[in-house]
Amino acid sequence: MAIPVIWLGTSMTWYIIFMGPIDPATRLLSEGQVRNPAAYEAAQTQLGLNQPPLQHYVDWLSSLIVFDLGRTWLLYQGSSVNALIMDFLPRTLWLGFWSVLIAIFIGVPLGFYAGMRSNTVADYVASMGGIVWRAMPNFWLGIMLLAVLGSSQAIFGFSWEAIGPNLTSGISGNPDLSYMAGNPIAFFTNPNATLQAIKKVAPAAIVLGSASMGNEMRIGRTAVLEVKNQDYVELAKVKGVSDRALVYKHILRNALVPLVPIITSEAFLLIGGSVLVESVFGINGIGYLFFQAAIQGDLPLVGTLMYVFILMIVGINLIQDVLYTLIDPRVGLEGE
Amino acid sequence: MSDTLLEVENLRTVFHTDKETIHAVDGVSFDVQRGETVGLVGESGSGKSVTARSVLGLVEEPGVIEEGSIEFCGDELVGGNWDEHRGDIAIVFQDPMNSLNPVYTVGNQIKEALRIHQGLRGQAATDAAIELLEDVGIPDAARRVSEYPHQFSGGMRQRAVIAIALACDPDLLVCDEPTTALDVTIQAQILELLDELQREEDLGVLFITHDMGVIEETTDRVNVMYAGEFVESAPVEELFDDPKHPYTKGLLASIPGRTAGGDRLPTIEGEVPTSTSEPTECRFAPRCPHAFDACDEVHPERIAVGDPDADHETACLLYDDEFEESPPEDGVVADGGETA
Numbered sequence: 020m021a022i023p024v025i026w027l028g029t030s031m032t033w034y035i036i037f038m039g040p041i042d043p044a045t046r047l048l049s050e051g052q053v054r055n056p057a058a059y060e061a062a063q064t065q066l067g068l069n070q071p072p073l074q075h076y077v078d079w080l081s082s083l084i085v086f087d088l089g090r091t092w093l094l095y096q097g098s099s100v101n102a103l104i105m106d107f108l109p110r111t112l113w114l115g116f117w118s119v120l121i122a123i124f125i126g127v128p129l130g131f132y133a134g135m136r137s138n139t140v141a142d143y144v145a146s147m148g149g150i151v152w153r154a155m156p157n158f159w160l161g162i163m164l165l166a167v168l169g170s171s172q173a174i175f176g177f178s179w180e181a182i183g184p185n186l187t188s189g190i191s192g193n194p195d196l197s198y199m200a201g202n203p204i205a206f207f208t209n210p211n212a213t214l215q216a217i218k219k220v221a222p223a224a225i226v227l228g229s230a231s232m233g234n235e236m237r238i239g240r241t242a243v244l245e246v247k248n249q250d251y252v253e254l255a256k257v258k259g260v261s262d263r264a265l266v267y268k269h270i271l272r273n274a275l276v277p278l279v280p281i282i283t284s285e286a287f288l289l290i291g292g293s294v295l296v297e298s299v300f301g302i303n304g305i306g307y308l309f310f311q312a313a314i315q316g317d318l319p320l321v322g323t324l325m326y327v328f329i330l331m332i333v334g335i336n337l338i339q340d341v342l343y344t345l346i347d348p349r350v351g352l353e354g355e
Numbered sequence: 356m357s358d359t360l361l362e363v364e365n366l367r368t369v370f371h372t373d374k375e376t377i378h379a380v381d382g383v384s385f386d387v388q389r390g391e392t393v394g395l396v397g398e399s400g401s402g403k404s405v406t407a408r409s410v411l412g413l414v415e416e417p418g419v420i421e422e423g424s425i426e427f428c429g430d431e432l433v434g435g436n437w438d439e440h441r442g443d444i445a446i447v448f449q450d451p452m453n454s455l456n457p458v459y460t461v462g463n464q465i466k467e468a469l470r471i472h473q474g475l476r477g478q479a480a481t482d483a484a485i486e487l488l489e490d491v492g493i494p495d496a497a498r499r500v501s502e503y504p505h506q507f508s509g510g511m512r513q514r515a516v517i518a519i520a521l522a523c524d525p526d527l528l529v530c531d532e533p534t535t536a537l538d539v540t541i542q543a544q545i546l547e548l549l550d551e552l553q554r555e556e557d558l559g560v561l562f563i564t565h566d567m568g569v570i571e572e573t574t575d576r577v578n579v580m581y582a583g584e585f586v587e588s589a590p591v592e593e594l595f596d597d598p599k600h601p602y603t604k605g606l607l608a609s610i611p612g613r614t615a616g617g618d619r620l621p622t623i624e625g626e627v628p629t630s631t632s633e634p635t636e637c638r639f640a641p642r643c644p645h646a647f648d649a650c651d652e653v654h655p656e657r658i659a660v661g662d663p664d665a666d667h668e669t670a671c672l673l674y675d676d677e678f679e680e681s682p683p684e685d686g687v688v689a690d691g692g693e694t695a
Binding site for chain 1: 457459472
């Protein structure tokens with residue numbers, strides 16, 4: 020299934036960009052140059068638009084497949100798109116990784132806890148908090164968080180910058196990931212740099228993960244409530260299974276099943292959300308790059324980034340299917 | 356009749372909701388002897404399952420056991436002492452599709468009980484689990500033991516649930532409509548299996564059903580439940596030969612094939628009421644073909660009726676000497692309810 024989806028997605032992207040109402044060539048040229056036939060012709064040739072559409076389509080698609088992504092036109096003019104993506108993508112992955120982690124490790128346990136203790140004060144506090152948290156739009160939350168952290172000395176009496184690892188370049192901006200380049204094990208071997216990079220990205224990750232966190236909390240709570248009253252849980256209780264084993268063995272694993280698609284579908288949201296959050300926090304990630312490419316009209320770059328996003332989404336879907344088969348034996352791999 | 360397993364005395368289980376308090380089980384008393392099968396029969400909503408759940412300690416908020424005692428082998432259970440007797444009372448639920456945890460193998464779930472109650476681990480537990488599956492009549496048990504519940508059919512699952520119950524080495528088995536969700540041929544097999552196991556292990560069984568036919572086949576003693584109360588209790592032959600309460604008569608008359616002729620099957624009009632307050636009247640009166648004035652004003656107490664040796668009781672004013680109305684002639688059964 021993955022291959023046709025990738026093909027269809029990229030084909031639609033190509034159609035919209037190169038066959039759509041916007042002429043990519045004119046976007047590359049300044050006002051004066053558009054009226055210059057020679058310059059216009061040159062731009063068309065550069066983009067390959069003078070070829071027959073089918074030929075252009077096949078060329079474009081085959082170069083994507085071998086990851087020959089060409090060069091940019093407007094943004095960082097003339098630099099290799101491959102290098103650009105390799106430069107920008109790790110920051111987005113770093114941000115996405117921590118925001119998914121925050122959502123999973125705070126949202127899910129909180130939801131499970133609220134479900135186990137349904138209709139108690141703890142449940143009301145957690146549920147209320149989840150709804151409020153979820154209701155805050157992330158661009159607003161991002162600005163607020165930056166403002167509060169920026170003047171944390173005056174508000175809380177201690178400085179955000181002073182606790183933990185020292186940040187040399189202010190509370191927002193790019194996390195420094197260069198220490199891991201070509202050597203991912205440095206994540207563990209160089210804890211100081213890792214902590215610095217985490218602290219740098221933490222506010223952005225909290226903002227990006229907040230909506231998912233609230234969502235996962237609510238779904239987790241409902242899932243636990245549903246499983247808790249199943250006959251098999253009661254049968255296990257009658258069997259004499261201890262309360263602890265009842266929760267961990269019989270309830271939680273079943274409650275995880277409906278959470279898998281929620282968590283993975285939120286990973287999609289992170290791709291969209293990162294465009295906003297990366298802009299607010301000044302992180303040069305792939306979302307920011309996409310945003311810049313779109314508003315400046317670098318359509319070939321937009322198309323290439325679309326291809327990268329499609330690959331990521333299909334990849335996440337594959338991970339979801341694998342997770343399903345691990346958690347729920349009723350889902351078999353043969354049926355796909 | 357000295358070996359009493361379970362003794363329930365004046366059990367009252369209520370559910371407190373925002374609007375009202377529902378008296379699901381309202382002053383019920385019965386006991387179960389070792390080797391005996393006691394039936395609980397009644398329509399949907401009469402409180403049968405809540406009685407079973409009360410006995411097992413599965414009543415949860417907003418429900419609460421408000422009054423009464425449940426003694427198991429002489430130990431009082433009400434007040435949260437179920438943990439000490441976990442495994443001594445086992446249950447077979449109505450819906451086998453839902454009784455097994457879908458994410459663990461059947462063997463895993465049997466072994467869990469074996470570990471808790473018989474201290475078996477590893478290969479010994481696996482062997483014991485296979486043996487249990489064979490005992491409950493699952494073919495090819497050695498392979499089946501490592502399969503998941505969704506690979507089992509309904510009847511097989513119910514057998515697996517019974518195997519789990521047996522793994523706990525129980526004294527009392529509560530069967531909450533164990534055959535309702537199964538088709539008739541499987542139903543007969545499961546009933547036969549339960550009967551066999553009961554004799555082998557000398558179990559006490561509390562058998563809950565709405566099927567009078569099943570009651571007649573399986574039980575020694577029957578309690579007829581209506582709106583949270585027992586309206587009639589008797590040994591099974593006595594109840595079927597000489598029913599006293601109009602409700603019991605109605606239930607018996609509505610068994611297909613029992614009444615002669617090709618007429619429409621008699622039914623009992625109406626539904627079981629939800630008891631929201633202490634009764635001041637007979638709860639069956641609105642549906643009763645023999646109700647008279649006093650039925651709306653006096654709550655009937657249980658009185659001995661029928662064969663003096665049979666321990667036959669019913670709660671109906673027709674049999675109370677204080678009131679003038681007398682029971683209808685036998686054979687004139689549920690004459691008000693024959694319009695189906």
